[in-house]
Amino acid sequence: xxxxxxxxxxxxxxxxxxxxxxxxMLEHVAFPIDELxxxxxxxxxxKMVTYNGRNVAIQEAKADAFEGVDIALFSAGGSVSKQLxxxxxxxxxxxxxxxxxxxxxxxxxxxxxEVNKEAIRDHQGIIANPNCSTIQMVGALEPVRQKYGxxxxxxxxxxxVSGSGLDAVEExxxxxxxxxxxxxxxxxxxxxxSEPKHYPxxxxxxxxxxxxxxxHYTFEEMKMINETKKIMGAPDLSVAATCVRLPFFYxxxxxxxxxxxxxxxxxxxxxxxxxxxxxxxxxxxxxxQGYPTPLSAEGQLDIFVGRVRRDLDVPNGFHLWVVSDNxxxxxxxxxxxxxxxxIEMNSDA
Amino acid sequence: xxxxxxxxxxxxxxxxxxxxxxxxMLEHVAFPIDELxxxxxxxxxxKMVTYNGRNVAIQEAKADAFEGVDIALFSAGGSVSKQLxxxxxxxxxxxxxxxxxxxxxxxxxxxxxEVNKEAIRDHQGIIANPNCSTIQMVGALEPVRQKYGxxxxxxxxxxxVSGSGLDAVEExxxxxxxxxxxxxxxxxxxxxxSEPKHYPxxxxxxxxxxxxxxxHYTFEEMKMINETKKIMGAPDLSVAATCVRLPFFYxxxxxxxxxxxxxxxxxxxxxxxxxxxxxxxxxxxxxxQGYPTPLSAEGQLDIFVGRVRRDLDVPNGFHLWVVSDNxxxxxxxxxxxxxxxxIEMNSDA
Numbered sequence: 001x002x003x004x005x006x007x008x009x010x011x012x013x014x015x016x017x018x019x020x021x022x023x024x025m026l027e028h029v030a031f032p033i034d035e036l037x038x039x040x041x042x043x044x045x046x047k048m049v050t051y052n053g054r055n056v057a058i059q060e061a062k063a064d065a066f067e068g069v070d071i072a073l074f075s076a077g078g079s080v081s082k083q084l085x086x087x088x089x090x091x092x093x094x095x096x097x098x099x100x101x102x103x104x105x106x107x108x109x110x111x112x113x114e115v116n117k118e119a120i121r122d123h124q125g126i127i128a129n130p131n132c133s134t135i136q137m138v139g140a141l142e143p144v145r146q147k148y149g150x151x152x153x154x155x156x157x158x159x160x161v162s163g164s165g166l167d168a169v170e171e172x173x174x175x176x177x178x179x180x181x182x183x184x185x186x187x188x189x190x191x192x193x194s195e196p197k198h199y200p201x202x203x204x205x206x207x208x209x210x211x212x213x214x215x216h217y218t219f220e221e222m223k224m225i226n227e228t229k230k231i232m233g234a235p236d237l238s239v240a241a242t243c244v245r246l247p248f249f250y251x252x253x254x255x256x257x258x259x260x261x262x263x264x265x266x267x268x269x270x271x272x273x274x275x276x277x278x279x280x281x282x283x284x285x286x287x288x289q290g291y292p293t294p295l296s297a298e299g300q301l302d303i304f305v306g307r308v309r310r311d312l313d314v315p316n317g318f319h320l321w322v323v324s325d326n327x328x329x330x331x332x333x334x335x336x337x338x339x340x341x342x343i344e345m346n347s348d349a
Numbered sequence: 350x351x352x353x354x355x356x357x358x359x360x361x362x363x364x365x366x367x368x369x370x371x372x373x374m375l376e377h378v379a380f381p382i383d384e385l386x387x388x389x390x391x392x393x394x395x396k397m398v399t400y401n402g403r404n405v406a407i408q409e410a411k412a413d414a415f416e417g418v419d420i421a422l423f424s425a426g427g428s429v430s431k432q433l434x435x436x437x438x439x440x441x442x443x444x445x446x447x448x449x450x451x452x453x454x455x456x457x458x459x460x461x462x463e464v465n466k467e468a469i470r471d472h473q474g475i476i477a478n479p480n481c482s483t484i485q486m487v488g489a490l491e492p493v494r495q496k497y498g499x500x501x502x503x504x505x506x507x508x509x510v511s512g513s514g515l516d517a518v519e520e521x522x523x524x525x526x527x528x529x530x531x532x533x534x535x536x537x538x539x540x541x542x543s544e545p546k547h548y549p550x551x552x553x554x555x556x557x558x559x560x561x562x563x564x565h566y567t568f569e570e571m572k573m574i575n576e577t578k579k580i581m582g583a584p585d586l587s588v589a590a591t592c593v594r595l596p597f598f599y600x601x602x603x604x605x606x607x608x609x610x611x612x613x614x615x616x617x618x619x620x621x622x623x624x625x626x627x628x629x630x631x632x633x634x635x636x637x638q639g640y641p642t643p644l645s646a647e648g649q650l651d652i653f654v655g656r657v658r659r660d661l662d663v664p665n666g667f668h669l670w671v672v673s674d675n676x677x678x679x680x681x682x683x684x685x686x687x688x689x690x691x692i693e694m695n696s697d698a
Contacts, residue, residue, distance in 0.1 A: 152662075156505035156604035158554050158593065172552075173529060180526055197638040203521075203597040204644045205507050207604075207656050207670045212635040216616060216658040225661065238662035242604040242670065244507065247596050248552040255505035255556075255591040255604075267565060286561040289546040295553045307556050309565040312574065313501075313587035321556045321591065 001070055001094045003346040006034035009339070010069045010093065012061050012084065013076030014038030014049050017166045018098055021332035022073050023051055029336060032343070039065050040076070063087040071342065073335050074098060089125035094342060096127050096335050100219075103128040103227060110230050113337045114278040115142045120341050127338055130231060131223040132330030133157050133243065133252050138231050139303045139329065140322045141258065143277035144270070145232060149261025152238045155224065158246050158253035159209060160294060161201060163326050164190060168201070169249055175202035176247070191245055201247050209243040218243055251294035252330060254322040263315040267308055270318055274305050279329070284308050292323035300325055301333050350419055350443045352695040355383035358688070359418045359442065361410050361433065362425030363387030363398050366515045367447055370681035371422050372400055378685060381692070388414050389425070412436035420691065422684050423447060438474035443691060445476050445684050449568075452477040452576060459579050462686045463627040464491045469690055476687055479580060480572040481679030482506050482592065482601050487580050488652045488678065489671045490607065492626035493619070494581060498610025501587045504573065507595050507602040508558060509643060510550060512675050513539060517550070518598055524551035525596070540594055550596050558592040567592060600643035601679060603671040612664040616657055619667055623654050628678070633657050641672035649674055650682050 009026065013019040019038070026033060038049045039061035048055040059065050061080065066072060066088040074081045074088075075098040085095045085102065102108040109119035110128045112135050120127055130138070137155060144150060161168040171189040178185045179202050187198035191208040199206055209220035217225075224241040228234075275282040283292045284306040292304030303324045311317030324330055358375065362368040368387070375382060387398045388410035397404040408414050410429065415421060415437040423430045423437075423446040430450040437444050451457040458468035459477045461484050469476055479487070486504060493499060510517040520538040527534045528551050536547035540557040548555055558569035566574075573590040577583075624631040632641045633655040641653030652673045660666030673679055 154503060154606050156591075158507070158595070176525055177529055180522060180529075191638070195638060199642060200644060204642050205595065205597065205602050206642060207602070207640050208638060212638075215661070216635055216656070217661075238660075240606065240660050240662070240666070240668065242505075242656065242668055244602075244604065246507070246554065248554065253554050253556070253593075255593065257503050257589065257606075286565055289540070289544060289557060289561075291556050293548060293553050293555060295549060307565070307591065311587075311589050312564070312566075313589070317589070319589065319591055 001342070001346055004070065006032045007070040007343065008035045008037065008068050009033050010037040010039055010066060010072040010088070012039045012072060012074040012080060014058055015040045015044045015047065016075060017162050017169070018075040018327055018331040020049070021327045022075065022335060023049055025328070025332045025336040027052055029340060031336065031339065037065065037069060066091040066093050069093040071096065071339050073339065075331065085126055094123065094125060094127065096129060096338050098129040098331055098335055100131065100223060102126050103130065104230065110227060111338050112138055112231055112334060113341050114139055115231055116233065117341050120338065121345060127342070129331065129335045129338065130227045131220070132163055132326040133159060133220065133254065134224050134227040134231070135330050135334050136252060136303045136322055136324035137224065137254055137256060138228055139279060140256070140274065140277070140305050140320065142232065143273050143280070144258065144260060147273045148265055150234070150237060150258060151261060152259035153228065154240045154257040156255045157241065157243045159243060160248045160250050160252055160326055161190065161245065162250050163252065167193070172201055172247055172249065175200050179203055201245060203247060206245040207242065209245050248294045250325055250327060251297040251323055252326045253294055256320045256322055258318050258320065259314065259316050260318065261316065267310055271308050274308065279303055280305060282306070291321060294323060297323045297325050301328055303329055350691070350695055353419065355381045356419040356692065357384040357386065357417050358382050359386040359388055359415060359421040359437070361388045361421060361423040361429060363407055364389045364393045364396065365424060366511050366518070366676055367424040367680040369398070370676045371424065371684060372398055374677070374681045374685040376401055378689060380685065380688065386414065386418060415440040415442050418442040420445065420688050422688065424680065434475055443472065443474060443476065445478060445687050447478040447680055447684055449480065449572060451475050452479065453579065459576060460687050461487055461580055461683060462690050463488055464580055465582065466690050469687065470694060476691070478680065478684045478687060479576045480569070481512055481675040482508060482569070482603065483573050483576040483580070484679050484683050485601060485652045485671055485673035486573070486603055486605060487577055488628055489605070489623065489626070489654050489669065491581065492622050492629070493607065493609065496622045497614055499583070499586060499607060500610060501608035502577065503589045503606040505604045506590065506592045508592060509597045509599050509601055509675055510539065510594065511599050512601065516542070521550055521596055521598065524549050528552055550594060552596060555594040556591070558594050597643045599674055599676060600646040600672055601675045602643055605669045605671055607667050607669070608663065608665050609667065610665065616659055620657050623657065628652055629654060631655070640670060643672060646672045646674050650677055652678055
């Protein structure tokens with residue numbers, strides 16, 4: 001990508017939960033944009049998005065829509081990325097892809113800027129944005145890994161419905177009202193829209209996010225396992241995940257157990273290392289009941305960490321509670337951070 | 350306690366979430382009751398409970414209310430148990446206590462009948478019913494421990510608001526409606542009524558159940574850790590817990606990681622052992638998206654287990670998802686099972 005003072009930026013999936021936040025984040029950082037080109041499926045053509053107070057018309061996401069585009073942020077599902085990302089690259093764009101389509105491809109950097117920003121330099125046209133639940137976990141753990149080493153991670157997630165898109169947000173609202181009213185509850189979206197069986201999410205918990213793999217793990221769980229190792233450059237790190245969808249709208253929370261390489265680390269030392277981490281806010285005050293929650297993290301860009309405890313039996317074991325807005329640091333904000341790093345590296349070169 | 354054909358049974362806390370279910374469960378098993386004596390605080394005196402289609406008037410829970418009582422089921426909070434359990438015992442009753450008041454006392458058996466029914470024989474007037482989140486976990490793990498040994502447990506819980514009583518159930522309803530309406534949300538009950546700070550539970554997750562201990566764990570987490578070791582008679586078992594309150598009404602779910610003493614156990618073998626366990630139902634069918642949820646377990650007496658997986662790195666590691674109705678197996682049903690075992694042992698003697 002040629003270094004410029006202003007860039008043409010396409011948003012693929014501009015009407016989606018993440019796409020809308022991408023536009024917000026570009027605005028938030030005053031990204032040097034010449035033309036913003038919101039793209040979506042045919043049925044959204046002509047609708048408007050608002051950017052810096054101006055209405056911008058949505059165009060159809062197809063190959064020639066990428067003519068003249070410098071940076072294309074994709075968040076319209078894996079099939080759209082598989083179909084159009086290479087078309088965008090062929091037309092000279094750098095793609096920052098927020099789907100799972102290319103994340104594990106060898107030639108595609110998978111980036112959380114606070115963790116492995118330098119990997120961006122190796123891109124061959126596509127840079128992948130990790131899975132939402134992965135980003136906040138590796139973001140929280142990287143300073144710990146750098147300071148004390150890390151050899152094991154076991155995570156149980158508490159994930160909001162917005163990770164399944166705006167339809168799932170509406171489904172939770174509708175089902176919640178129906179249950180409060182004692183009327184019939186329709187379940188059509190969660191846990192996975194394309195699967196045969198749907199369960200109510202309102203006042204419930206669903207231990208399925210994405211489809212099942214042959215090894216009995218869900219694809220979401222395998223994403224957390226594989227992506228964590230790739231981002232941290234730690235193929236031998238032991239990672240296990242159980243992913244659960246819950247009835248809240250925004251932010252994911254995670255109960256994370258880790259084993260580090262040292263036996264003698266205290267809680268204040270661990271808190272200190274986390275607090276110093278880039279993009280991390282420590283909220284851990286047991287005297288004043290201070291800890292992050294999905295509601296407190298909503299709309300925030302940071303990764304929040306609380307409930308830091310030493311394991312009572314394992315001298316190198318610690319427990320943490322990690323919360324972040326899944327649409328922001330977990331998706332749109334991380335993508336825009338990658339775009340910022342990309343143009344920064346461009347001007348270095 | 351003298352063996353009889355019918356018993357006088359007191360319910361302390363008869364108007365509470367658990368007390369009401371205790372009466373339901375006594376009815377459900379046609380417990381041989383001569384007189385049912387529902388007890389509660391002064392302000393509930395004169396209110397009625399329904400038992401076998403008859404109205405029974407609530408009396409005040411005070412020392413002389415236990416005259417003539419054979420079995421007293423307590424579920425009115427730890428302070429009431431501390432004040433009145435010994436009064437009941439002095440008057441000849443056996444107390445089955447559903448609070449944390451006596452659980453860790455050396456002379457008080459802590460019982461999940463499927464796990465350690467024989468401990469009941471050692472009682473000295475008081476038998477303790479474990480914490481709700483502990484019961485379902487040890488119930489699910491005991492058959493595994495017996496077959497393969499067990500040396501490590503790490504649990505992250507997903508707990509319903511009814512564990513904090515009927516006020517918390519109402520709070521979740523009210524807050525949910527207020528959030529859906531976009532009106533002001535009041536938080537006065539959760540996470541802990543007596544603590545200074547309250548957070549909304551509707552569309553949120555609170556990583557605090559009960560008060561904090563000096564070691565940064567909550568009392569709920571320490572209950573799970575200590576009670577599990579006591580019930581299983583396994584003081585050296587490594588147990589770690591993170592307890593989280595969530596916006597659903599009934600049932601607790603748990604993401605449980607275990608390490609057993611064998612390296613070569615397969616998923617079907619593990620499923621088979623769990624399925625054979627008393628009071629356990631295996632619901633684990635990844636082909637048909639089969640797994641338990643809080644809503645599916647509501648009103649059921651069993652412990653439901655799904656999502657059985659081998660850890661991908663640790664050869665003796667397994668992950669499970671355990672769900673049960675916290676007011677039933679987690680409280681009222683387990684207490685009534687203890688009462689049943691007690692009178693059974695009486696007639697043996």
